Structure formats: C-alpha cells, structure tokens
Amino acid sequence: MKKVVIVGAGYAGILTAKKLAKSLKKLGEAEITIIDKNPFHTMLTELHEVAAGRVDEDSIKIGLRKVFAGRKVDIKLDTVTNVNFEAKIVKGEEASYEYDYLVIASGSRPAFYGVPGVEENTFKLWSYEDAVLLRDHIVNVFRKASSEKDPEERKRLLTFYVIGAGFTGVEMVGELAEYVPFLCEKFEIHPEEVTMVNVDGLTRPIPSLPEKISDKVARRLNKMGVALLMNTIVTSVSEKSIELKCKDGNITRSVGTVIWVAGIQSSAIAQVSADSLEKLRGGRIPVDEFLRSTKDEAVYVVGDNMYYVPKGQEAPVPQMVENCEQSADVAAHNIFCALTGQGKMEAYKPTFHGVMVSIGGRYGVAHVGLPGRFFSLASWFAMLAKHFINIIYFIQVLGWNKVFSYMKHEFFTIRNCRSFVGGHFSNRTPSFLLVPLRVWLGAVWLFEGIIKIVEGWFKDPKLTDFFGGALAWYESILNPQNAAAASDAVSAATSASEGAANIASGVVIFNWNILGLFRMIFVSGKELAASTLNDFAFRLDIPLMNWFVDKLILPYNWVQITMQVFIVVAEILIGLALIGGLFTTPSAAVSLILQFMFVCTTGLYLGTFWMIFAGIAVLIGAGRVFGLDYYAMPALKKVWRKLPLIRKSYLYHD
Known part of the structure; x- marks a missing residue:
C-alpha cells in the first residue's frame, strides 16, 4: 500500500490530511x-489573545486525536530532523518513516536577521508555549x-517594545494596550507609568493595507497609548x-520587555529540506503549478x-x-490523482x-x-x-x-468586556435564580x-372547534361586516361560546402583510x-400552515385525535x-416549538406570551441547578462522546 507522510500539523498540514483521508476513505489506496x-x-493567528490575557490558553489548542477521530490518519508525535529524498525516508528523533509521497507543511518560525541579542533577550509569539510564557511574564x-x-x-x-508593525505586531501591541488598564x-x-x-x-504600520486603512491603525494605536x-530598526x-537606529542616529532605551514579531522564515526541517531541493528567500521551497517541488515530483509543499x-x-x-487552506485543497486533490490514477491534476490558482x-x-x-473588487x-x-x-475555518477543522468553543471563549466568557459586542453575552446570572421560573x-x-x-382530547376530535373558533374570532375583528357569520361559527365552539355575543367589539392594532x-x-x-392583558392576542397567518391544517388535519378525525394525543402527551x-x-434543553426547545x-x-x-420568553430563559x-440534569447530563455526555459517528462528526462540546 502506498504511503503519504505529512510533516507538520499546522493550518496546511491538517487540512491536507483531512481532505486526502476523505477522498481515499472508500478506496483504501494509501496510508496517511x-x-x-x-x-x-x-x-497561530489567535496567539496575541492568550498573550494579553483575553482568552484562556486552551482556546487556541485543538487536539489532533479529536481532529482525526474516525479518519484513517496515523498521528505520530515526533520531531523531524532530516529527509532522505533518494531513499524516500523521513527521519525523526523517535523513528523513521517511509513515504511514496511527502507533504512538507511544517510552517514557519521567527526570523532574527542576525541582530545581536534578539534570540536570547526577547519574547517571541509563534507557538502555544510562547503565548503562555509571555502572558505570565506580563502579569509578573x-x-x-x-512593589518596586x-x-x-x-x-x-x-516599558514594553513590540518589534514589528506587520499583522502580528499590530495585533500584539493592540491587545497589550487594551490589557494594560486592567492590569x-x-x-x-497609574496608566501613565506604562510605556508601549x-x-x-x-514607513507605516501594515504597509500591505491601503494607506487610508493603515492611517486608521496608527490613529487607533496612538489613542490606546x-x-x-x-x-x-533594531541594532541590538x-x-x-x-x-x-533611526533617521536621527542611534539611540539606546531602557526596557523591561521586548516582544519580537518582526518577520518569519521557514521551519528548521523545511530549511533542511530546501537545502537538498531548492531554497529561495526565507527558506521557502519553489513548487510547480501542481504544488510539487521543482526538484522532486514526489514532494508536495504547502502553506508557508x-x-x-x-x-x-x-x-x-x-x-x-x-x-494554507487553498494550497491544502489542491495538494490533497493532486496526491489523490497521483495515487489512484483517477481524475486530472489541478493547477494552483489562488484567489485571496x-x-x-x-x-x-x-x-x-x-x-x-474579490480580486478587483476589494473594500475596506x-x-x-x-x-x-x-x-x-x-x-x-473552524468548521473545516473541528x-x-x-x-x-470559539464562541464560548470570544463571547460568552470573555473577560473585562473585551469583545466587539462588549460583555453583553458574558454577563453570568446564577442559574439557581431560574429554578422558580423553570x-x-x-x-x-x-x-x-x-x-x-x-376535556376529552383523547376521545373526540376537538381541533375543528379549537382552530375554527379562534379563526372566526380573529375574522370577526378584522372584518366586522362578517361578524354575524363569525358569531355563529364561534358559538359552535365550546371554549368560545360565551364570547360570541360580543365578538365584533374588538380593535385591530395592526394587520401587516409581510412581503406576501x-x-x-x-x-x-x-x-x-x-x-386587559388577556384581551390582546397575536397571530402569525402563514398560508402554508393554513393549508396543512385545512387539508391534512381537520378533514380526518383520526388525524385530529392523533395530533391531539401528541399535543397532550408533549405538554x-x-x-x-x-x-x-431533566433534559431541560430539549424540553424547553419543544416548548418553544409548541408555542x-x-x-x-x-x-x-x-x-400567555410569558411562556415563550420563559422557554428561552431556561433553554x-x-x-x-436543583434538577436531575445535574446528574444525568454528565453521564450522557460521556456516552455521547464515545459514539464513533458523533466523534467523527464533531457533534459534541467539551
């Protein structure tokens, strides 16, 4: 059986593995x-949020076993040190791995450009460990x-210096500036004691953006201090x-923290591979239109x-x-074609x-x-x-x-209202206050x-009177000229007969036709x-619902009784x-559906409208709290998460 080895579980690596595993799942043509x-x-794009204390560190981690659950992808925890391209062997610290096709997706690492002291004396922001270390350092x-x-x-x-005003640098210093007042x-x-x-x-922050947008970035950062x-440039x-070193000459500043986010280069193993294949700027490996190395067609290179x-x-x-996303898709397709001989290889035509x-x-x-139609x-x-x-992106991955999990961290448990929607979704009401309402x-x-x-809903058909009386009541108010006919109809309904005499005395507050x-x-x-409150009534008049009731339910007594039994049992x-x-969430959901x-x-x-809002509140x-869900849900959750289809479909939350 053919073997595909993917080096790196970053953005490009995991998407290549997932897409390739999906393509090959019924064919069994290769081991991945x-x-x-x-x-x-x-x-990696969310590291600054952890570093500046906005979200927990777990929010930026996605377990590989969860990602590849139910998929034929073998996960190896190892550090790759070299690749023998002639023998087609990937060498790691723990083992060696043979391949027929290799995907290099090992990502990037910080570039220090030979500046003295940078690697030893600065904090970086290019890994989970970097973010956690920097966060703890800032607090300390x-x-x-x-007490100094x-x-x-x-x-x-x-005094904090963030070196680099590209995407990562601006996001890091912006996050830090937002965090400082709380610290x-x-x-x-006093906030004025802090220098950032x-x-x-x-010449300007994020120069790849239009100058007008770049100026907004500068103004926002200045406003934040x-x-x-x-x-x-930094010389040491x-x-x-x-x-x-600036236009006025060389200057030296006393500093407590330097965060280096001034550029990236290919990872160590990518650099080593490039030495054997072909290396261009930053250690990147040139590829052809099918994303194969220009020196070895068995080697695909994706992402950074x-x-x-x-x-x-x-x-x-x-x-x-x-x-990373688009190159992973093309590489997975082309490897599938190479393995199976099916289909035609695609050229990489990215659209950013x-x-x-x-x-x-x-x-x-x-x-x-879109290309040619960008807006700010x-x-x-x-x-x-x-x-x-x-x-x-998260939908594709997990x-x-x-x-x-993302919505929970970004909106529902956000700290200090540090979200573009403020803290409106993260205010936590003690759940025991909902017990009386529930x-x-x-x-x-x-x-x-x-x-x-x-009232006999298990024995006799009641829906004709139940629905008909209500509809006649609305009709008598909407069309008073038909009040006499409506009165007769309502009088026929047991539950509404007492109001028949006054049926035409109501008032229409609004009757809106919504787009037909x-x-x-x-x-x-x-x-x-x-x-009084109980005299006001609201109804949605939906033609499709009316047709369903009039044509499929009311004409048949057995259907009416079946529907009645369903309603009573559900209530x-x-x-x-x-x-x-017990099962409060599905119960509240069914309550809302009935309403x-x-x-x-x-x-x-x-x-009775309060029942709708109560259903939402206890959803x-x-x-x-003071309910059987306290015992039942954790046990059911364990069983649910173990089901293969559920794990493969990611239909659970942690």
Whole structure:
C-alpha cells in the first residue's frame, strides 16, 4: 500500500490530511501519516489573545486525536530532523518513516536577521508555549513593578517594545494596550507609568493595507497609548536595554520587555529540506503549478513553506492562512490523482479574499472582497468579518465542537468586556435564580395537558372547534361586516361560546402583510379603554400552515385525535421534565416549538406570551441547578462522546 507522510500539523498540514483521508476513505489506496512534535494544532493567528490575557490558553489548542477521530490518519508525535529524498525516508528523533509521497507543511518560525541579542533577550509569539510564557511574564512584570521602590527600575519594568508593525505586531501591541488598564487597576499602577512602543523599519504600520486603512491603525494605536517608531530598526537587544537606529542616529532605551514579531522564515526541517531541493528567500521551497517541488515530483509543499508565483503576478503567494487552506485543497486533490490514477491534476490558482486585523478585542480593520473588487471595513464590521472567517475555518477543522468553543471563549466568557459586542453575552446570572421560573413553566404545561385530558382530547376530535373558533374570532375583528357569520361559527365552539355575543367589539392594532409571505395580526377583543392583558392576542397567518391544517388535519378525525394525543402527551412530558429539571434543553426547545405552532394556528393571548420568553430563559443550563440534569447530563455526555459517528462528526462540546 502506498504511503503519504505529512510533516507538520499546522493550518496546511491538517487540512491536507483531512481532505486526502476523505477522498481515499472508500478506496483504501494509501496510508496517511501526519507528524508533529505536539499532540495539538495551534491557532497561530489567535496567539496575541492568550498573550494579553483575553482568552484562556486552551482556546487556541485543538487536539489532533479529536481532529482525526474516525479518519484513517496515523498521528505520530515526533520531531523531524532530516529527509532522505533518494531513499524516500523521513527521519525523526523517535523513528523513521517511509513515504511514496511527502507533504512538507511544517510552517514557519521567527526570523532574527542576525541582530545581536534578539534570540536570547526577547519574547517571541509563534507557538502555544510562547503565548503562555509571555502572558505570565506580563502579569509578573506588573506584580513586581507594583512593589518596586526605585523609580527608574519601576519605569524600566513597565516599558514594553513590540518589534514589528506587520499583522502580528499590530495585533500584539493592540491587545497589550487594551490589557494594560486592567492590569494597572489590579496592581494599583497609574496608566501613565506604562510605556508601549511599536517599532518597524517601514514607513507605516501594515504597509500591505491601503494607506487610508493603515492611517486608521496608527490613529487607533496612538489613542490606546502606543507610540509608533517607524523608519527605525533594531541594532541590538540586551537584557535591560534596546538599541535603535533611526533617521536621527542611534539611540539606546531602557526596557523591561521586548516582544519580537518582526518577520518569519521557514521551519528548521523545511530549511533542511530546501537545502537538498531548492531554497529561495526565507527558506521557502519553489513548487510547480501542481504544488510539487521543482526538484522532486514526489514532494508536495504547502502553506508557508511553498514559494509559488501565480501566472500574471510578480510576487509569490503570501504566508497567510488562506494560502494554507487553498494550497491544502489542491495538494490533497493532486496526491489523490497521483495515487489512484483517477481524475486530472489541478493547477494552483489562488484567489485571496483580503485580510482582517484586530487591534484589541473591540476594534479592527479589514480589506476584503474579490480580486478587483476589494473594500475596506473598520471597527465593528471588521471584527465581525474576522470572527466570521475564523468560524469558517473552524468548521473545516473541528466542526461544531470548535465553533462552540470559539464562541464560548470570544463571547460568552470573555473577560473585562473585551469583545466587539462588549460583555453583553458574558454577563453570568446564577442559574439557581431560574429554578422558580423553570418549575412554574413546567407546572403550567402540566396543568394544560391535564385540562385537555379532562376535556376529552383523547376521545373526540376537538381541533375543528379549537382552530375554527379562534379563526372566526380573529375574522370577526378584522372584518366586522362578517361578524354575524363569525358569531355563529364561534358559538359552535365550546371554549368560545360565551364570547360570541360580543365578538365584533374588538380593535385591530395592526394587520401587516409581510412581503406576501405571511401576515402579522395583533388585535384586542374589546375596545382599548376596556382591554386587559388577556384581551390582546397575536397571530402569525402563514398560508402554508393554513393549508396543512385545512387539508391534512381537520378533514380526518383520526388525524385530529392523533395530533391531539401528541399535543397532550408533549405538554405533560414538557411539564414533568421542566419541574424535575431533566433534559431541560430539549424540553424547553419543544416548548418553544409548541408555542410557535399555537401562534401560527390559534394565536396567543399576551397573558400567555410569558411562556415563550420563559422557554428561552431556561433553554441552556437551567436544569443543572436543583434538577436531575445535574446528574444525568454528565453521564450522557460521556456516552455521547464515545459514539464513533458523533466523534467523527464533531457533534459534541467539551
């Protein structure tokens, strides 16, 4: 059997493995092995959020076993040290791996450009470990500075230099600037004591963006207290100082923390491979249009490691996530063709849709669109675009599991309101306060079900009168000229006969036709001055629902009784479940479905509208406090997660 080895479980590596495994799952043409030193995939584009304390470190980790659950991909934890291209063997610290086709997707690492002291005396931001180390360091610096008596040492400790004003540099310094006020409050340090500087040898931050957007970035950083030193390069870094060269000459500054995000180069193994194949700028490996190495057609290179200039362009493809995604798709397809002899190999024709940059959790800029039709976004809209793109990627990698986790970290448990929607979704109400509401809602449903049994819903068809009386009541108010006919119809309905005499005395508050699709009707059964809450009623008049009721339910007594039994049983089960706090989420969901069904058929009095909002309120987590869900859900969750189909489909959350 043929063997495919993928080196690296970054963006490009895991997508190549997943897409190839999906293509080959029914053919069994190859063994797929993915090698990485870590048992998890790291969201490199979100490292700054961890480094500046906005989200927990677990939010940027995705376990490889979860990603490849139910897929024929062999995960090897190893550090690759060399590749023998003639023998087709990948050599690692733990073992060697034979291959027929090799995919180099090992990603990048920081580039130091030979500047003295940078590697030893700066913090980097290119791995999970980097982010956690930097986060802990920042907190410790503020803790130490809060008790430092020497003014000069205190000033040095609170001086931060971020080197590099590209995407990562701007996001890091923006996140830091947003974090500083909270640290100052916690450690009782005046914000004016903190110095934050962003340094770059270029003329403006993120020069790949249009100048207008770049200027917005600069203004936002200045507003957040960040000084920008453009046209400035770093000449050396020591433990407590940094030397800079600018147009005014060389300067030395005392500094407590230097964060180096000034550029990247290919990973060590990619560099070693490039030495044997062909190496271009930054250690990138040139590939042909099918993403094969120009020196070895059995070697595919994707993501940051590839050097490819698309036809009609002058610059190579950028080292960005979208290139990883698109190159992974093409490489997986072409390897499939090479393995099976099926299909035609595809040339790589990337179409990039722009970039999004966050400056803290509340503000961002974006330049997005299609080739020739790009437009710029800022603030709320840019952050929305960034989160949307992230979710699209997560769907590819870990489906619902990661989407839920991402939304939880970014919106539902966000710290200090550091989100573009503020803290509106993260305010936590103690769940025990919902217990009385949950029990009362359940009791009402139980009472409704029992009353219907007493009224004979298990024996005789009732829906003709139930629906017909309600519709006649609405019709008499909407069309008073037909009141006499409506009165006769309502009088025939047992539950509404008492109101027949006054049936035409109501008031139409609104009767809106929504694009010809449905009508929204809101009426009162009495004159407004005499109306109480229970006199107002709301109904959605949906033609499709009316057709379903009139043609498929009401003409047949057995269908009516079946529907009645379903409604009664559902009401009783919902009531018992909510009272006991068992399966609260599905019970509340069915409660909302029944309420919607009633709104679309008989309508609802405003006096019972509270049941809709109560159903929403208890939808998530209300049964975990003083309810049986406290015991049942953890046990069911364990069983659910072990089901092969569920793990493969990622239909669970941690």
